[in-house]
Amino acid sequence: MLVEIALLTGAGYWYQQRQQKNNLAQLLTHDELPTRQASSMSMRPFSVRQLLNDIKGAMEANGRQQLQVDIDPRILESIEKERLKANRRMGLAIVAALLALLGGIYPVFSIFGALGVLYLSRRMFVRTWKDFKVKHYLSANLVGLAMTMGMLASGQLVLAAFAGVMGSFFAKIIDKVEGGAQRQLINTFVEHPQQVWVLTDGVEIQLDFNAVQVDDVVVVNAGEVIPVDGTIQSGEASIDQHILTGESRPVEAATGDKVFASTLLLSGRINIRVTTAGKTTFAAKIGQLLNYTQSYKDTLITRGRKISDRFIPFTVGLSAVTLPLLGLNSATAVLWSGTGAAMGILGPVSALVYSQILAHHGILIKDGRALESLRQVNTIIFDKTGTLTLEQPTVATIHSFGEHSADTVLTYAAAAEYRQSHPIAKAILDKASEQRLELPESDEASYQVGYGIKVMVNGQVIRVGSSRFLQQQDICLPENIESIQRQAETNSHSLIYVSIDRHLAGILEMQPTIRPEAASVIRYLKQRGFKLAIISGDYEEPTRRMAETLGIENYFSETLPQHKAGLVKQLREEGDFVCFIGDGINDAIALKSAQLSISLKGASTAAIDTAEIIFMDGTLQHLELLFRFMDEFEDTMEKNFITSIVPGILSIGGIYFLHFGVAAAMGLTYLGCFTGLGHSLLPLVKYQEAICPPVPDKPSYFNTPDASR
Structure with a gap:
């Protein structure tokens, strides 16, 4: 059985690599810039294969993959290095597994198989030593090392090698999900066509994107992505700006109106006088911001890894008790049960998925920990001017x-x-x-x-x-x-x-004009049981009147900007978990003082905004949506917790009552991990149309250069 599993794993890996090469060759030989296709989520019979294809498509956002993207070269280099390392680990693991299998026929190969397993485990040795140096004695690295040593000591070399294969395979999948989600999140804001049409002396000339300069006149037709920031010089158009603002309705634009890079021209034809191009556009700055914000892979760890670490003493203790009672094989199997261990992987993946979905709804998460903080909020403070009021009086x-x-x-x-x-x-x-x-x-x-x-x-x-x-x-x-x-x-x-x-x-x-959406948003927040307050530099009378109008009981008036932070700290000391919503630049001190901060300044100031969450459309409308997504995220995390706990409980019960060994414990563990991973990725399928929305097909004359130009 193990031979078949190992061969199946190797064949699957080979097929995956072949498919990647075929996809790359297909991409390089494609002549036309395609439009994004409509979502495949129409009514159809359920199909496991189709579900997997939907997940893959949502992860990779195939409708956008042929647009040129500017990502920091250092990040691309780092991603490529990690990919090569993962491929090497996978190759070594497969070789070690084959040597272990051959060792059953020719014992000499067992020595090389064991050396291969030990070589693959060298990183766990290093990490365990580092954990010891900081007095972190019971760590996931120690448990992993004990599992490997236990299998080798009990003569289960084939299982140890197979664990290396599965571990490498699973790590590769997780890296693909995490890296792909972050890249797609960045790509959302920096995509542009490779070639653009520029109007020169009345003639349209096709230039490389990087050759476009300020004051050039760029021509954009229906179905094309706007490549620059600028002002419409002539023409009218319907533009999808949801990528920057999250607004679902198209914006009608005419001569004199501003347009932004990475937005989509749904209908019409416009000539745009370029004001900013390349890496200086709003969208590109947001992409650069996401390149340099704290690594999502590091900051999204929080709760998932904490839950995982919380179960380690229990797992190690039970294994120690099992050793004298049932022997080394059963004790190693208990370590493999890994109750709650999968949360260390599923937590970050779920947070990444929802960060990506939120970005496509106009909610930019600059720090991955914000999703974790959001569920703890019980007090929300609104800055009055510019937050509860409009700029226009x-x-x-x-x-x-x-x-x-x-x-x-x-x-x-x-x-x-x-x-x-x-x-x-x-x-x-x-x-x-x-x-x-x-x-x-x-x-x-x-x-x-x-x-x-x-x-x-x-x-x-x-x-x-x-x-x-x-x-x-x-x-x-x-x-x-x-x-x-x-x-x-x-x-x-x-x-x-x-x-x-x-x-x-x-x-x-x-x-001041109260935002039209403010009243409904406040009602929603009060229904959820939040403690609400207004903070303002205005006199008491207008602040009190606004608080009464909106139904907010608490308000602080005549508060200078430097004193707002003091009020936030005071509420924190009283035990409140504070979310501050305000001007992401002028209220920087107060935003930093709160456990969570939200800015309404929108896309134009995202790069210098100090808030962890930014509403790209500059309104309060997304606040309700943010909390609804938080509820979905919490539901996903709870189900992930179940998928990480149940296999471990079944495994431990089987070890004590059904004589389960390491193989059964491994199988249940990996089953739980893959089940949880699939559940974590399902939101990408659910919201695939928001991530990769359909656009109108290009008119047929687009295929005829002479007619279209």
Whole structure:
């Protein structure tokens, strides 16, 4: 039986290597850049083979594999070295197993087989010695070494060699999953076509991607990935930006709108004036960030490895008791039962899988430990400005003076700000649109950054801006506005002054706009039982009013940025596990003080953001989604725990009551590991369409260069 298993394993490994070579040859000989294909998750009869193909496809994201990717060369070199080492270990393990099998016929080969097993175990010797040096005496390395020595001492050389084969094979699979998931996570943000079309003197010329420069005009057609950041010079398009923002609905873009690299043009045709290209685009910076953040393979260990280590004293102790009772073979089999040991592998793999899925939903996990921390959170603190409020304010009140009505003041203010794009201008224009006001033409605009704007409307000079701006223009402000100014300051409202010719016509009182999604998100969090709080630098009255509006019981007002961290630390000292949600840059100290931090600054600042989790669309909408995925992750971890515990319990029971040996214990252990691994990878299949979404097929004329260009 063991001979057949060993031969089957070797044949499987040979077939896998052959398939990899065939896939590579197929990739190199393919002429066209393919579009991503629709998910294969439509209704169909259940098939184990199809399920395995789905998992493989989700892991490798085949729909994207022919796009050129910029990954740090040092990381590629490291990945390649690890792959070669894994292949060498696998080859040596197979040779050692064959020598052990031949030893049953020619005893001399047993010596070489044993030497091969010992050589493969040399890393465990080194790691065990390192564990001893730091006084970590009961470690997984020690257990692995004891298992190998126990099998050799009891004359089970073939099993020891077979364990080396299976160990190498399993390690190779895990490395592929971990490395592939991290590469795919990075590739998500840095993919681009190898060739791009650039408009030069009215003629479209195909250039290498790396040859594109700032101010070039790049032409992009439906079904193509946008290769650069830039502004649309001409054309209209529907763009899928979910890769950066997680937003499922396409964005309609036209002349003057900004577009970003790695997003997908669903329909239309646009000419893009390049502002950034190559490694300076938003998407590339995020990819570089993921290259250099703490290694996922190291930081995702936490709970899985802790659970695994927790069972080691029990396993070693039971093996020690079994040795005098049932002998060396049974004692070694107990070590092989490895109750809970698989969690050391399944925990990191599950976290990697969900980190990858979250990234494709617009939630960037910068530190793999964030998923572990999320389940412990019981207190969530929101920074008020920019987190619970939008950047664009709302016109709350219009104060008019003299013979001018509120509509007149708003009409002239909107006419003056008509061509401006800053948040206050948009707020004024939205209010005018809401009231359906007809705006007169304006000309001779003169804009002073930070102060205001002066325009001519119907022969009158209109000034819109701050009180300082009007005073600089020698416009007298009446004394009776002081009460308005005091009340606005108390409410943390800003005032925009409007003058007609030399007289103050009115004041627009602007209030912060609560995010439209904030109320529903707060309700969801309260249903989950979180303790919520608002922290703000504003006065108490506006902070209290916002807390009451959203149904948040706790708030801290008039808090300077440097004092926010102190409040977070105070809550931690009281036993709370704090998640801080705020501005990833301005609130850096408070973000670092919390056990978990989330930023809403979006893709543009991801590389310098200090938060562990970033919502790429810059809104609170993903907060509910984040916790729902956390629930799924927890469910996966619980099932992984079961698959790591049950085989060990069955194995120990079999050893004591059914005379199980090492072979049976090994079989149950590997069965549990592979079952858990399959369960850990199933979310990739479930969310495969989100990871590799379908796109429209290219029109037929794309295959005809003369017609398309």
